[in-house]
Amino acid sequence: MRVSTPVSAASIETAPARPAEAVAPAPTTSLGAGLLTVYRAQLSRVRVSRVPLLFVAVFQSVGIMILMRGVVDTGSDSAREAVVAGSSVLVVAFVALNLLAQHFGNLRAANALDYYLTLPVRPAAVVLGMAAAYASFTLPGTVATAVIGALMFQLPLANLWVLLLVVPLSGAALAGIGAVFGLLAPRPELATLLGQLGMSAALLLGVLPEDRMPELIVVARDLLPSSYGVDAFIASYGDPDWAAVGGNLAVCAAVGVVMLSLATWSFRRSTRS
Amino acid sequence: MYKLPGTDERSVTIPGEPTAADPCFTVRKLTRTYRTGRRRDRHVVTANDAIDLDVRRGEIFGLLGPNGAGKSTLVRQLTGLLRPDTGTIDLLGHDLVRRPETAARLVAYLGQESGALDELTVALAIETTARLRALDATRARAERDAVLDELELGAIADRPLKKLSGGQRRLACVATALVGARPVLVLDEPTTGMDPVARRAVWAAVDRRRAEQGATVLLVTHNVIEAETVLDRVAVLDEGRVIACDTPGGLKAMVGDEVRLDLVWRADPPMDDPAVSMLAQTAVRTGRRWSTRMEPGVARELLAGVTSGPAFEALDDFTLSTPSLEDVYLALGGRHQGLVKG
Ligand SMILES: Nc1ncnc2c1ncn2[C@@H]1O[C@H](COP(=O)(O)OP(=O)(O)OP(=O)(O)O)[C@@H](O)[C@H]1O
Ligand SMILES: [Mg+2]
Numbered sequence: 001m002r003v004s005t006p007v008s009a010a011s012i013e014t015a016p017a018r019p020a021e022a023v024a025p026a027p028t029t030s031l032g033a034g035l036l037t038v039y040r041a042q043l044s045r046v047r048v049s050r051v052p053l054l055f056v057a058v059f060q061s062v063g064i065m066i067l068m069r070g071v072v073d074t075g076s077d078s079a080r081e082a083v084v085a086g087s088s089v090l091v092v093a094f095v096a097l098n099l100l101a102q103h104f105g106n107l108r109a110a111n112a113l114d115y116y117l118t119l120p121v122r123p124a125a126v127v128l129g130m131a132a133a134y135a136s137f138t139l140p141g142t143v144a145t146a147v148i149g150a151l152m153f154q155l156p157l158a159n160l161w162v163l164l165l166v167v168p169l170s171g172a173a174l175a176g177i178g179a180v181f182g183l184l185a186p187r188p189e190l191a192t193l194l195g196q197l198g199m200s201a202a203l204l205l206g207v208l209p210e211d212r213m214p215e216l217i218v219v220a221r222d223l224l225p226s227s228y229g230v231d232a233f234i235a236s237y238g239d240p241d242w243a244a245v246g247g248n249l250a251v252c253a254a255v256g257v258v259m260l261s262l263a264t265w266s267f268r269r270s271t272r273s
Numbered sequence: 274m275y276k277l278p279g280t281d282e283r284s285v286t287i288p289g290e291p292t293a294a295d296p297c298f299t300v301r302k303l304t305r306t307y308r309t310g311r312r313r314d315r316h317v318v319t320a321n322d323a324i325d326l327d328v329r330r331g332e333i334f335g336l337l338g339p340n341g342a343g344k345s346t347l348v349r350q351l352t353g354l355l356r357p358d359t360g361t362i363d364l365l366g367h368d369l370v371r372r373p374e375t376a377a378r379l380v381a382y383l384g385q386e387s388g389a390l391d392e393l394t395v396a397l398a399i400e401t402t403a404r405l406r407a408l409d410a411t412r413a414r415a416e417r418d419a420v421l422d423e424l425e426l427g428a429i430a431d432r433p434l435k436k437l438s439g440g441q442r443r444l445a446c447v448a449t450a451l452v453g454a455r456p457v458l459v460l461d462e463p464t465t466g467m468d469p470v471a472r473r474a475v476w477a478a479v480d481r482r483r484a485e486q487g488a489t490v491l492l493v494t495h496n497v498i499e500a501e502t503v504l505d506r507v508a509v510l511d512e513g514r515v516i517a518c519d520t521p522g523g524l525k526a527m528v529g530d531e532v533r534l535d536l537v538w539r540a541d542p543p544m545d546d547p548a549v550s551m552l553a554q555t556a557v558r559t560g561r562r563w564s565t566r567m568e569p570g571v572a573r574e575l576l577a578g579v580t581s582g583p584a585f586e587a588l589d590d591f592t593l594s595t596p597s598l599e600d601v602y603l604a605l606g607g608r609h610q611g612l613v614k615g
Contacts, residue, residue, distance in 0.1 A: 045393055110388035115387075
């Protein structure tokens with residue numbers, strides 16, 4: 001504490017430079033609180049657009065299933081399972097990959113990430129909160145698609161609960177990719193384009209049975225993270241192969257961790273360049 | 274003295290001690306360029322050119338300057354958003370060039386754009402910001418309600434920002450900057466688009482933060498009235514350089530005791546009138562407005578001539594005013610005329 005003896009303004013000015021004590025910075029927001037806050041804000045943000053958006057996503061997937069009914073051999077279990085599982089996971093790709101890439105691209109272009117970067121919240125909380133929000137919008141749409149598909153293609157509904165794992169884990173992987181696209185693309189149009197290409201890949205490679213594909217396409221399918229979500233879901237049909245479900249979900253989780261970490265890094269990098 | 278929430282009181286409060294001489298921002302030789310254009314017409318814009326700036330604790334400090342002067346570029350470096358090419362920034366004893374992320378824990382920033390919050394309701398935008406400033410849920414809600422009251426936003430609290438008028442939206446954004454006390458506020462054109470009532474509410478709120486918490490405020494503005502009413506000191510920026518820095522009064526003293534005579538004509542003024550023909554030679558014309566700076570005695574004489582002769586019939590309005598910061602800016606050789614009056 002300084003003693004308040006009367007000193008003239010002049011003597012303050014000319015006194016030997018006393019280094020003013022540094023002001024202690026305020027605490028940072030914890031990862032959990034930051035994540036929840038961002039998540040809650042995002043859910044409320046899309047409250048209005050959620051219903052039409054899910055309608056579009058489901059409509060698109062159901063449309064594809066109707067088309068595929070005329071194309072694939074409906075006598076084969078694997079073909080029917082591939083179509084339904086692929087169309088269901090497509091809902092996740094549409095929202096978590098495509099729309100999140102678009103959202104991050106727009107935020108960045110409008111300097112809107114400044115808002116988060118000037119608050120004491122960790123980039124990881126922002127990225128995870130947004131990714132979680134986008135992934136969770138997709139759950140009702142994915143379930144609806146899976147149910148409609150099961151009815152159309154006479155598949156069992158018993159193991160549908162697997163979607164409770166498939167959606168968050170493939171959601172993490174796909175939202176991570178979406179976030180990276182949105183944050184690293186130099187221009188927002190490019191982010192949108194990349195998001196759309198990613199979704200198209202999930203569509204083209206996801207809904208066909210793997211055993212009908214040429215070698216090269218199978219390699220491409222293996223490189224696409226959404227395929228593991230599709231395969232996990234497929235493995236739960238008929239006589240479930242739980243080891244395959246677990247293995248595929250583990251790949252989703254691993255890709256999710258890598259992509260979300262990369263997204264967090266790009267978030268930091270995105271403006272302070 | 275400013276008191277940080279959640280820190281040990283004894284270590285940070287020094288009761289009754291003036292701290293105005295302590296620095297808040299100390300900026301030295303700050304330079305920042307942007308590369309623009311593609312391939313052939315690629316060029317470099319020097320948005321900030323070796324800027325030196327000292328902002329003291331507890332003052333309301335303004336940055337005044339025309340579009341493109343480099344004000345936003347400067348404050349985005351002072352808030353850790355942009356890395357300077359060269360130069361140093363000290364904020365309350367912290368090196369911001371080395372550790373830009375410290376700024377988020379000391380400064381509340383209001384950017385020129387507001388994209389991140391557009392789809393939230395006003396209340397949720399404020400509460401979210403409070404939570405992200407590490408307030409717990411109860412405190413965040415309490416502070417949200419307090420700032421909604423303070424800025425009289427209660428009636429629109431439940432409406433999404435993007436459905437509000439421009440001025441209302443800006444006011445809501447100011448509210449997000451004010452929630453959760455911070456020792457420093459950096460506001461980039463906070464009152465753009467606001468009506469006088471809202472503007473006054475913002476000025477009062479800013480002044481309250483300074484008076485009650487000893488907060489330092491750095492405010493970017495185009496508005497000379499705002500600058501003259503609320504600022505303790507002003508730096509005038511032009512083309513990336515600080516061309517003057519003083520109190521508003523001190524700056525005005527620089528242009529001497531010249532006054533400005535403004536005449537607005539409703540019809541073509543009679544050129545055969547001696548006062549009119551004299552004014553016609555020097556006046557800067559903007560539409561139907563003539564504006565001239567001159568010695569007070571001369572101004573009085575000319576005004577008397579214009580208002581007593583036939584020219585009075587053609588005159589719509591006239592004002593004789595002491596120098597404003599706009600005059601200062603023009604006298605300093607500012608190359609643009611981008612400052613807003615009123
Ligand atoms: N991201 C950017 N890329 C390229 N040039 C930029 C960028 N941002 C700003 N500039 C340029 O840098 C200069 C300073 O811009 P700045 O935004 O700092 O001005 P300002 O004083 O805030 O203007 P205004 O009053 O219009 O907000 C301008 O010439 C502007 O065109
Ligand atoms: Mg600006």
